[in-house]
Every structure is written in structure tokens, then in C-alpha cells.
Amino acid sequence: MENETQSLLPKNRSSNPSYSTPEGLELRSFRLGLNWFCLDQSNLWKVSLSWSFFFVLAIGVPIISHYVLLCSNCDEKHRRPYDAVVQLSLSSFAAVSFISLSSWARKYGIRKFLFLDKLCDVSDKVRKGYAEELQKSMKLLCVFVLPCLAAESAYRIWWYATGASQIPYLGNMYVSDIIVCALQLASWLYRTSIFILACIFYQLTCHLQILRLEDFAQVFQKETEVRSILAEHLRIRRNLRIISHRFRLFLLLSLVLVTASQFFALLMTTRTTTAVNIYEVGELALCSISLVTGLFICLRSATKITHRAQAITGLAAKWHVCATINSFDEADGETPMAQVVSPQMYPADVDWESDEEDEGDDLDNTKLVPIFAHT
Template identity: 65%
Template sequence: MADQGGSREHLIPTITTKPPEFPPTQFPFLSLVLWFDQSNRSTALLSWSVFFLLVVIVPMISHFLLVCSDCDFHHRRPYDAVVQLSLSIFAGISFVSLSIWSRKFGMRRFLFLDKLLDFSDKVRIGYEAEIQRSMKRLMIFVLPSLTLEAIYRIWWYISGSQEIPYIINPILSHVIACTLQLSSWLYRNSVFIIVCILYQITCHLQTLRLDDFARCFASEITDVGSALAEHQKIRRNLRIVSHRFRRFILLSLILVTATQFMALLTTIRASVAVNIYEVGELMLCSLSLVTGVFICLRSATKITHKAQSVTSLAAKWNVCATVDSFDNLDGETPTASMIEAQITPCGAFDTSDDEEGEGDDDLDNTKIHPIYANTISYQKRQALVTYLENNKAGITVYGFLVDRSWLHTIFGIELALILWLLNKTIVNIP
């Protein structure tokens, strides 16, 4: 549990024995997450103050004071309410989720960093590399929308400087307003994408653990109990991840679909003009929100597919070990020619290099060595396979397994809504 007082907790566990400590500065993304830290009163007050300023106050002022109802059609903003409401709702859900997780678990425990020393070196290195890449992913998802929004805002203030309301000095007033609006846009998009990337990180850790677990089928297995215990640990962690993120995933999925329908119902009204100047910002907002949802769904479906591939790999391992058993040798020591002859039938199950699947299907192409599999009996192998078949792991949302059928269905719905809105935007470019 995170400390409730004093200075901010370190995101990386303090190591007092052999391995060195990983400072938070080594991971820029985790240092960024510290801005949402709720471990003590001072950081909580700062976080909530910035939240209310950029998520509530600035959007309200921007909408009601800069509505510009008397401006020409290029500078009117009939869809501003939908844009501001959508971004603020998602930022609110994300910030509240981060606050709850920070107070309840602490970010170190939330990201399983306190358990990192219990994993293999390959898992630790892969997890640290994933965290290192997270900041780059955040920039990739946030900066393009911020750049387009900045271009639009600067053009809007410069071209409509005589029509847009101002206080005292038009230039100073517009510069301050533009800066606050861009800061609000950046903050609201970033906090939503940050939560989505945190979900991606935690899912990736479990994917690495599943990969590590699957490698035991290509080596000598002498203790089925250890394999069962490791799989149970992975299933427990997957249940923990599913439980922590289930409200965020479900609310995001429902609300992003609702906002897309609301945007479409607004744009298809006959009394409302639709052009790139008025709908462009709405389109940009929709793309940002849908992108965040698909980051989460793709991470969930990827780990579910990986968990199901482990079960398939175990069944393949059992078949190869059974078909290529050395029972007919009656205790004789196998020669090299015998071993080669026994391996051949199992290799027939492997696909050719030209037919291998892509990254998500790499476990299906794992080559099994039946020599190693003979170190345990058929009954034990069959018991292990039966257990895996009846205890499939994966990410769930309130008991519903998030697999590729989910992703395909939701992707089809969201893509149709996005393309419809994009069509309404592009075809009316003057």
C-alpha cells in the first residue's frame, strides 16, 4: 500500500539487496504519471486544482464567452458543446480512475513494479523496455491532434480577431485564451491516453509472463505442480487487471459510442450547416477518443489470444509427446538415429516458414521437442492439458471475455460512425 504522507512514493521499488534500484527518472512516462499522484494532501490538492482549471473552468469559459454567434460561418462553433462535453467527460473518468488507483494501491503496486523481482530476467527486461516506449507512444497519439488543434485555434483567432469577443486588449486577451484552450485540449487528451497506455503496460507484463510460461513446453518439465502454480499466478494477476480496469473500459466504450451517435445526430440536422471549419474540431475529438478505446481493446484481445494459444500449445505438446513416446524401447538407451526418427512425426505438425502467422500467433508455431516431454508420464501431461482447457485465462469485463470477436464487432461499429462523420466533414469542404 502506498504511503499516505510525506514525499511522493517512488514508482520503482526500492531494492536493498542484489539488484540496483531503478530511479523514476529512467522512465519519463512514469515521471509524468506522478503529476496525478494522490499519495498526500499537497499533491492531491495540486492535481485537483489543475484538473478543475483545465477540465471544467476553461472549457466553460471557452464555450459561453467565446461562442461567437454573430461571427461568419467560418468562425461559428455549433458543435463546440459536443466537443467540450466529450473531452471533459473522458478526462473526468480518467482522472478519477487515476486518483482512486493512486490512493488505494499506489502506482508502484498498481503497475506490479513491487513484484518485478519475482519474474525472470527476460520478463523484467521486456517490461522495462515497454515502459520506456510508453512516452513515445503518448507523443504519437497526442501530438498530432494537438498540432492540428493549434493550427485551427491560431487561424481562428487571427482571421476572426475583429469578431471574436475580448476583454480590454484584443491581442493579449486572444493570446491568453488560445493558450488556455490548447492547454486544456492537451491535458484532457493526455490524461485519457495515459490511462489507456497504463492499461496497455499492465497487459503487456502479463503477455510477457505467458510467453515465459509457454517456453516450458519446449524444455524439460519435471514438476507439473510448478507449472500449475505459475499458471494460477498469471490467472490471478489477469483477474486483478480486469477488476481494476473494468469500470473504465465499460464506461469508455459506452460513452465513446454515445458521443459518436450524438455527433452524428447533430451533424445530420437539416438546419445545421456542415463544413470543415465547423466540424473539423469535432472530427478530431472523435478520432482521439476512439483511438484511446482501441488501445485498450487491442491490449485486452491480444493477451486473451495469447492465453488461448498457451492452451493450444499444451495440447500440441501432449500429442507430440504421446505419438513420439519411447515406450517401445523397453528401457534401452535411445541412439541418435532413434531420436531423429522419433522427432520427425512431431515436426510434421509444424507449419512452414512461409505460412507462419504474425506476431500474435507466434506460440502456435512453437516447435515441440518430444524428448523432453517424456520426462513426465502421460497421465500428468493429460491432467495439465485438461486443467488449461478448463481454466482459460484472459481479460474480462464483468465476466465477459474480451476476445477478437469483441474487437471485430466494436471496430466495425466505431469505424462506421467515424467514416460517416468524416464523410459529412470532407464532402462539404468549400
Template identity: 55%
Template sequence: MAMDDGRVALLAAKRRGFTRSASHASDELQSFRSWLRWMCVDQSNGWTASLSWFVFIIFTFVVPSFSHFYLACSDCDNRHARPYDSLVQLSLSGIATLSFISLSQFVRIYGLRRFLFFDKLCDESEIVRKGYTEHLHRSLKILSIFVVPCFAAESAYKIWWYTSGATAIPFLGNVIVSDSVACIMELCSWLYRTVVFFLVCVLFRLICCLQILRLQDFAQVFQVDSDVESVLREHLRIRRHLKIISHRYRAFITFALIIVTVSQFAALLDTTRKKADLSIFKSGELGLVSVSLLAGLMILLRSAARITHKAQGVTCLAAKWHVCATIDIFESPEADTETPTAGGVFGLPFEPPSSDFDDVGSEEDELDNTKIIPAYAYSTISFQKRQALVTYFENNTAGITVFGFMLDRSSLHTIAMIEMSLVLWLLGKTINEIS
């Protein structure tokens, strides 16, 4: 009878976990799915997938091509000329194509809920679940923070360009109607391509926020009496999820870095040539696109570096945990035992003054701070087990990788130095040609 009760309880627990992971109309992703449908990037069924691809082709290729070849106004006055329009259209269409194909592949293979790791939240603590849901709702606000200012500037430029009489191609029979439709279509095309790119970047940031919340929750094991096996299992699970994220996003990050780099160097080469005509009316749109692409790339790289830094902070925390427990054992009157006394660490001579804690403020990382860990939590873990765990952390670093290349702060510095070297080399070439 007891065995039957245990089996029923196990089935009920599995059913609760399945209900949590399954998609339904009122789950956490309801508003997010509605937003995806309004943006025509939802591919949950055949009809929405077909509509998504149709809108993608129209706004990514058809409208930009029509704008560049038929509405560029090659014979208009000097202020309305668009000498950098080809570079603008190629940059936006290239990054939008990469983003849309990546997003389509993510949703088609994994599904939105599984891709965002919502099916794994049933195994997390309540703090992680609530924090991740808040980050999901905040992600749309972050997306609008980056897109709305750029779209407002682009709208102002396009409205001025059409209302000031730059083009007069009555392809709909009436000049005013034709210009209005062309202006709206160009703005929709610009907004669509920019939003698709920022959407993939913000989703990557959202997934990284989940792993950061898990690492912060995982760090609490060093504050309680935990066994080494449970700590190791949880860290292995976090490392596995980080590898999954790295594997899914490595192609997108690599090609986004290439596209943005090529676009920026092409813009630099085009604007520093001898006969370049620079003004806010001609090169303003190119500068706006450059800012948008660089902002999206910074979201990717900063999110990857941040989560890598948090994962590496766990190693520092484990080493400090091991040192504090070991010193407390030897300072204890029972030095020949493995049971430390409570509060012994706080009497150590190397403890920083309390005023130092106040001066640090928010500049100090919560996983890598200078505060001493209380040693009363380590009574059941021997020195050998602690040493083995610290050695494992030191030799199994976790973080976001791109084809084996760890994206941490050092790698960002390396990328920045390489880019700066290429910029200086290109500027040297153009300056020599001008002189």
C-alpha cells in the first residue's frame, strides 16, 4: 500500500512538471507570442509561417530594392541625393536576413518555450522563476528603448525627404498618394529589419539573464551546509545549459560580428574618400544604421561577457569558501578534527573593516566580493572534498563560447584592439591617398 502511494505521488509530481512545461493560452509567453504575431515573425503553424516569410521577403528585399532603384532621385538637388543608400540597404538587409533565418531555425527546431528554457523552470527555485519572468516582460521595454529613438530619427528624415519634393514618381496615379505609400513602406521596411535584429539580440540577453539568476542562486550553496555531490551536479547542469546556448548562438554571433565589421569598414572607407560629400542630409541615415548595428552587437557581446564573468566568479567564491573553512579548522581549539567552530572566521586578522564594505557599494560583484564567508556551514565537508571541488572549478571554466573561443572581458578587449588596428590602418591608407 505504501508503494502504491509513493508511485501515485511520483506520477503527480511528473504531471505537475509536465503541466508547467507545456504551452497553453495563459502561460508566461502569452503576451510575447501576441507581440510576435503583430510583428509577423511568429512561425507556430503553417499559416503564420507562410505570412512571416512573405512579410520578410517584402520588407527585406522588395521594398529596399524598389526604393533604391526607382525612388533614389538621382536627378534631384544636392541635399536630397542619397550617395550612401546602397550601403544602408545592404547592411540592414544583410543583418535582417541573418536574424530572421536564425530566429526561424530556433523556433522551428526547439519551439519558443523550449528555446527560452521555460520548460526547465519547473526545476528552478521560486526566486529564479519570478526573476526570469520579470526579465521576460522587461525585454520588450529594452527592445523599444533601442528601436524607438532610431525609428523616430528615421521617420523625421523620410518625412522631410518626401514632403520637400525629392521624388515625384506617380506609380499609383497620384503624386501625393504615391509618395505617402512609398514613405510608409520604407519606414515599415526599416522598422521591420531593425526590430528583427534587435529581437534576436534581446532574446540572447534574456537567456543569459536566466543563467545569471541560476548562478546567483547556485552561489547560495556556499552559505549553507551542502554536500559536494549536489554542488557538482548543479554546476554540471549549468555548464551543460551554457554549452547549449553557445552552440545555438555561435553562428549568429560570428556572422553578426562579420556583417557589422564589414559594414562599418565599408562606411568608413566610403566616407573618408577624397571626393566624399558629408552632410546630415546625406550621411545621417548611414550613421543611424551604424549606431543600430553596433548597439545590437554590443548587446550580444556584453551579455556573453557578463554571464562568463559571473560563471568565473563562482570559481573565486569556491576558492574563498575553501580557504575560510580550512583556516577556521586550524584556528579552532579542536584542530585535529574536521568540524569547524561557528563564527571563527570573523575573528581572523585579515578581515576587511566594515567601512570597506560600505565604500564598495554596487561596484563589487555579488559572486566575487571581499566579504568573508561564515565557516559554520562546512561541518560535514572534509578538506579533500573541498579541494577536489575547487580543483574542478578551476579546470572546468563555464561561460559562453564561440567555436571554443571564450567570450569574456579579455576577449572583448582583444576584439576591440583588432577592430581599432584595422580602423587606424584604413584611415592611414585613405589619408595617404588624399595627401
């Protein structure tokens, strides 16, 4: 990762009125978020710090919390029969996400990994849309993580406040409970945020390609050389292949681990001898919500980019048919005195912003209107 802060927008952005902010979008907030989670591995000191935080918060604290604070002799409201499933699930996802993020940061750096170095080849509309999406990424992380953190904090505070006399402690009871509670909350926040952040990385890279596909669709509305169309098609295809190769292991492991953890939790909570109540399964429910949310972000991004790519395929097929028909129309005349202009067809009023829940897609609409474009 580069130490200097670099902008998504060009340096002469002040002379371009199309940008919403004159100073452009800086990567400062994104880098600050990575530093907060100790994911900046630009030098040996930061690498050591990053791995130390990972081992302490993702492995050490959960193990000590499970074996020391299991509280098997506590009353039924303070027992934790599903703590092993919760800790193992969160730590497994944190390990997969941390190793993936570390590998990506070490190999590519944040700018290359998020395709920021390729924005010089795209239009201002794509660059501006990607800048806005990058700016919202940390807000999206807070939206997903903070509500669950608030619920987890309320549960932990209640658990220590009402069961202080039953919970094991070292030295002063109140000081010990406060320190252990803070470490548990920090561990929960770290593991959950790491997984959600990796999913947001995937969403960002997919969103850039969606913007490029939307921009690519506009070439069929105007007179365009076939060479430029094929060149842009090959660039987008190469980027999609790179995204697939970078994220395939992370997506596969996430899907398998989420399925396994939820299936195992379902088996444990549906046993006939199990008495399910909010005190015992509340933490398990929060864990499940966090993991399924991260998987939902990935699946939604993959679905959207697949939907856009399929729409482009259909649009290109219609364009090719119209161009072929036009070439035959021009060849019909034996002694043409002037260039024959034949109307090509194009779907009207393309709306890329329609939600996936809509029953029909405008790009799949077979109602065509003529345009005059020669390739």
C-alpha cells in the first residue's frame, strides 16, 4: 500500500465542473479504516502489529473466554451452551478474511486491487460513480456492524451485571469484569468487521465493472468503430476474469463455512432436549445475522454483475443482427447512386438503475426503435 494519499479523480479536477466535489475523493477514510483494523502491512513493523492483533483478538481472547468463562455452574440465564459454535464460527471467518486481505494487500496494494490504477482508461461518469461508491463503503461497514455491536454490548453488560457473583474473576471483581468484557467486545467487533470488510471489497470491485458495463452499453447508441467495441469488451472481460480468480477461494470458503455453521447451529437448537430461550441463543442469533449478512453482500454483488453482463450479451446480439441486416440492405441495389441508410434497431429508454426485483428488464425488452448508426 502506498503511504501517500492519492485521489480517484484527476489532478486537474478543479477545471472539470462534472465532479460533485472540487477536491475529489481521497482514499483517506478507506486507509484510516484499514489502519483501525491493523490491516496496513506496508512494512515489517506493521505486518508484525497486524498479525499480533489477529492472534490476540481472533484466537487468544475467544479461547480464554470459552474455557474460563463457560460458567457451567451458573443459572440457566447465564449458561452459554452455544458459545463454542459462536466462537469457532467467528474465528474461522476472521481467519479466512484476514489471510485473504493480507494476501491481497501484499500482492497488489489497495489501489491496484480496487482497480484504481485503471480509472484513467474510463469515462468521467464511471470514475465519478466509483468515487461515490468508495466513499460510501465505510459507511456501509458501520451500518452492518454497529447495530449488531450495540446488541452484543447490551447482552454482555447484562450478563456481567446480573451474574457478577457467579462469573469467575481475578483480583477485584469489578475491574476484572470490565477488562474481560471490553476484550470480548473488541474481539467480537474485530472478527465481524474483518469479514464484512472483505465482502465490501468484493462489492466495490464488482461495482466498478457494473459501471463499466453500463457505460459500455452506450456505444450501441452511436456511431462506433467495431475495433473500439471489441477493445472495450476485451478489457471488461479481462477484469471480470481477474476478479473471479482473486475472490473465488474467499467466496467458496465463505459459502461453505456459512452453510456448515448454520446447519450445525440448527442441529443444536432443534434437539428435543434443548430449551431454547433468548438468554442462551441470543449471541448465536447475532453471530448468524452477521455471517449471513456478509454472504448476502457477496451474493448480491455477484448476482448484479451477472445480470448486467447477460443484459449486455443480449444487447450486443440485437445490435449484431441489426448491423447484419443493414449490410444486406446496402448490398441489394445493383448500382447504388448514394449511400443507403437503413435504420438499425435499439431498445428504447434503457434504465440501468432498476432494481432486481422488477419483473422485467428494459435491456431485455424486445420493443425496438430505429437509430441510425453505422459500424
